[in-house]
Amino acid sequence: MKLNSLFKHHHRARRIVTKGFYSLFTEYETPKLVLIHSSTLTILLRIMQIILLIYSILYLLLYEKGYQKQDTSIVSSFTLKVKGVGFVQTVTNETIIIDVADYIIPPSENDAIFIMSNFIQTSQTRSQCAEAVSLEEARCKVDDDCLNKAVSSKASGRWTGRCLITPSVGVMNTTANLTQQSTGLCEYAGWCPAENDEVQAMYVNDFLNFTIFIKNFIEFPTFRVKHKNMVDNLKTCIFHPKHSPDCPIFSLGYILNQAEKDPKERELMLRYGGVISIKLDWDCNLDRKINLCKPEYTFVRLDVPFREKPFSRGFNFRYASHWKYHGVNHRTLMKAYGLRLIMAVSGKAGKFDPITLSLNTGSLVGIFGLATFFCDIILLHLSKQSRNYRRHVFETVHLKTRTESIVGQRRNTANADVSTNSHLTVAHETIPRFVRRSTSLRPLTLADIERSPESQPV
């Protein structure tokens, strides 16, 4: 007996599983659709769909290249090479030649370069001497003037607290006529003499004819693509936007012109220095040949224009060469004004990518559903005949226990007057577990039970 029932049970379980598998591969589900003849609504829907379709395909997929995986992370390396010989005309009408080893300081920097256009040179030794004439705070009459003052950050060294009444009244005259009498300058200990800002500028002539060769090596690590800004058969050239747009050699004059349109400002930039950002903008479509991808050069001035009277003017820094002579430390202090060129790279690369395409398509399908969503709201809630539409679109199901069902039924019957026919009542009496309006109007048969796969006899 037991074996028999076990066998039966086993047989039954296997049948259910088999049945489940069978139905998994034979029963295709699709939503039942209600087809409503309403030209207004349909046209509205179609217009919305067409707009979304055009927007999706034209804009998102084609214009914004939604089929491409895009990446903006870029690895970049630069090497820079400046060429040209400049010269300085000194006050004594001497010509000093300035070559690349003189005007590039430090000799190499990463992603930047400084090219000196003007400088103040001071030969110094360590001792004690008067402060620079240009330093207002250093003016004194007695020693106390130098003792009590907080040490300025512009001081050339540590103030000793003595006031040096300089006999060089000539210098005093030019800068401070009002304080003609016995005015002195505070003494400091440090590198002497102090740098004098007001000496004649040592302009580097021919500066604008110098050329800079910009080599840029980039990589898009996401796509493992390497590229550079030089064409294969490069020849001696100077960049010109029209005649040689592929040449990576620029004259400083061109760069300065691009960065600053005002000739007066340009003049001041050569005198007091300036900072220019040279940006290479790469926009590579990796679905095409990599050689077609070329950078766009932009030159932007970074330092605040002189006309705006900035807090910090131009660009300069100091450096020194040190040596010993007869056992004494000497240095040549250089205050270097000039152009600091800072290289920058921005870029993006795109490449066809099925994942990106499918994710974007997935998003678009979601957007597409919005059209139907809004039209359904209009149909079912906002239109004049929405009540009637609802009647067709919705099919109400009340699922209740036997007692509830009868009570519910009674109420329904009472409310609906003639609506319930004998069939419905019978249905509820025999199979009383549910009330469904649309099906309640036909006699309920075993076919209904059969529909649920589990109860189907073999």
Place this chain on the structure above:
Amino acid sequence: MKLNSLFKHHHRARRIVTKGFYSLFTEYETPKLVLIHSSTLTILLRIMQIILLIYSILYLLLYEKGYQKQDTSIVSSFTLKVKGVGFVQTVTNETIIIDVADYIIPPSENDAIFIMSNFIQTSQTRSQCAEAVSLEEARCKVDDDCLNKAVSSKASGRWTGRCLITPSVGVMNTTANLTQQSTGLCEYAGWCPAENDEVQAMYVNDFLNFTIFIKNFIEFPTFRVKHKNMVDNLKTCIFHPKHSPDCPIFSLGYILNQAEKDPKERELMLRYGGVISIKLDWDCNLDRKINLCKPEYTFVRLDVPFREKPFSRGFNFRYASHWKYHGVNHRTLMKAYGLRLIMAVSGKAGKFDPITLSLNTGSLVGIFGLATFFCDIILLHLSKQSRNYRRHVFETVHLKTRTESIVGQRRNTANADVSTNSHLTVAHETIPRFVRRSTSLRPLTLADIERSPESQPV
């Protein structure tokens, strides 16, 4: 006849196309919905929907700014300017002034700066001499000790293979009391004398009062927005987190304090050098005024703390000034300890972007569907009454060829006993190509055929 049939054919084709177009703009499709009265399930669905809605709108769209296109690629340029005068108190009680041209090495770097806080200075010429006392490997008694040893990477030059028994026992005493007797040092050829690590430190006093002016110029290339870390009307100031949070001038003391809280470590950093990363973090909401976007400064120590006894301690490097005197090459070797400040920028910018908004909305619509998806699973498979629900939600269609239909019908009839009524059987006999439960209970009329637009007579 032919012309007539062609005309007819043409006429018919045109009618179908016209019909298709007509139905395209008049027939609105919407899924038929089943309305189930079940408070449990509905409340569950509503709770899930409310959670998803709150999450979507509050978190994704508002908090995470899902309506903004966000970009983290940022182009940055720095210029740095250090001010201040330091001094060194030597063993002989001499005061050596160290100014900006002395303590910044090299004079300019891109996105970084080194400020010397301590140094060892050695005047050298090329010759042959004993190794540094501090180099353990250089200790020797006989020449063979220097020949057989592998050349250390710390050697000051190429070892000649001779052991110099130095008479300077005084030096020996201090460092190696155990090896008091005739211990020597290996001889090397190179710059002499060797640098001596154990001389008194040349601290740069006033170092912590130096100020550094950090100018940062950024660009978000995706949005073509440029910005800088300086307010328009900048005045002389020192950064203070409360009193002047917009001032881009920092004292080295403040930076060091921020980067390292332990005063003992700070002391050691000034002695042996250290590396500090100064990071400017920009978080720009480009939907608001660009001036409101200000960087957040963070100072992080990068070198491993001394208390952890690191493999590589602090930060130092060597550089030299070269000169000739009486035809002999001289150099002053400097071993510079100090703070290396490395500038870093991170940032993101967001700007309202309809594409991003629509793609995110599309994704959210997809997420929203999940609530219905899970509730449907509960409804149709997990709830107690799922069998009854399924009966209402599903409408089964068997579509078969005539023979299959009859066979299938027979089986169905056999299986379902009383389930099939005469209507159904008739339906299958007359239009036997399909069996649909819900429609099988009414007589099939031409209206059914008419429903498919192609067959409708004109």
Place this chain on the structure above:
Amino acid sequence: MKLNSLFKHHHRARRIVTKGFYSLFTEYETPKLVLIHSSTLTILLRIMQIILLIYSILYLLLYEKGYQKQDTSIVSSFTLKVKGVGFVQTVTNETIIIDVADYIIPPSENDAIFIMSNFIQTSQTRSQCAEAVSLEEARCKVDDDCLNKAVSSKASGRWTGRCLITPSVGVMNTTANLTQQSTGLCEYAGWCPAENDEVQAMYVNDFLNFTIFIKNFIEFPTFRVKHKNMVDNLKTCIFHPKHSPDCPIFSLGYILNQAEKDPKERELMLRYGGVISIKLDWDCNLDRKINLCKPEYTFVRLDVPFREKPFSRGFNFRYASHWKYHGVNHRTLMKAYGLRLIMAVSGKAGKFDPITLSLNTGSLVGIFGLATFFCDIILLHLSKQSRNYRRHVFETVHLKTRTESIVGQRRNTANADVSTNSHLTVAHETIPRFVRRSTSLRPLTLADIERSPESQPV
């Protein structure tokens, strides 16, 4: 009366609102589904769904880590330390020791370093002298040859316009046998004598044994995670891909070997210089321990190989030490050839993120719907029995005003001949506002009206 009607109105409004709320939490909507028994279509759908499921879960979620927020923006800082002593064998068989202060120029750079492997040293003073022999353009016979020529960018200074007929015919012989007779060189004013490219190379021996210690500090600002490329208990080591893959100290020989496989090219790189990019590629899974995240080092040669006869060969630059001797400016000009190592970092980090997961899931749900979408198209439009399927899937609704309805009805009746039965006609006569095929075959009752919740009596 008024109060009564107001009360009634109020009562009614409250009832509607209550009813709305009630139905919001009790009426569960779900699409009515049509279950079609068609194994072909179902199997097609299941295959499509399985493919999409496997693709979604395996590829997008697991392989591409769709559950992680990924970020490629990385903040990086480097410090580099080179060790080793090289030597140069001069023509006169002298050995010159070159140490770290000599061969690293400038002493520190940000994210890059230059290590000199060969150099040309020239001691110069400012004066006037003959151009370099190697400069073709400087060959002259008379002064006019030097006057008329455009100044080459390779000139060592400003040409004075004089042609110096040099007595040093020996030099002439070697380079220009054809122009043996009285050939001279143009004179220039500048640093003299001119640098001579053709002197014997000053190779730095032992160069390939130098070691470079690369310290890299990174941060993923999005995740606020910091990391470095050094293990905690670092010991003296040299990187070896198998034996010590975690060691951040590399020998220059290894780096050069990795960057250039051709020994001949390597030889030329040491002679004429080269540029090598050292890239650290970080791929951090932040769901695991951060210590497991280690960089991958790649060494790529950036300068164009010599065999391709590039426009710009190798890598070199000039720098000078300046000093004064007996009041005269002197400098030692160095043309330094060597390896320029440029550090680069690329990286991405991923961390589990519910937002990313939900957005990706949302997209996938959208994709998933595509399977049903395509199968529905086949079902309703492309399959042989699509006309029959359509009959079951669609439920047509004609909603018209009374007059329209009758006219429409008339037309329908005329067209459909026998299709309309009396039931339908009656339905249209009594409740003439809509025609729905599937419901038209039964008498319309008040139950239909009751279905819309608002009209249901309490």
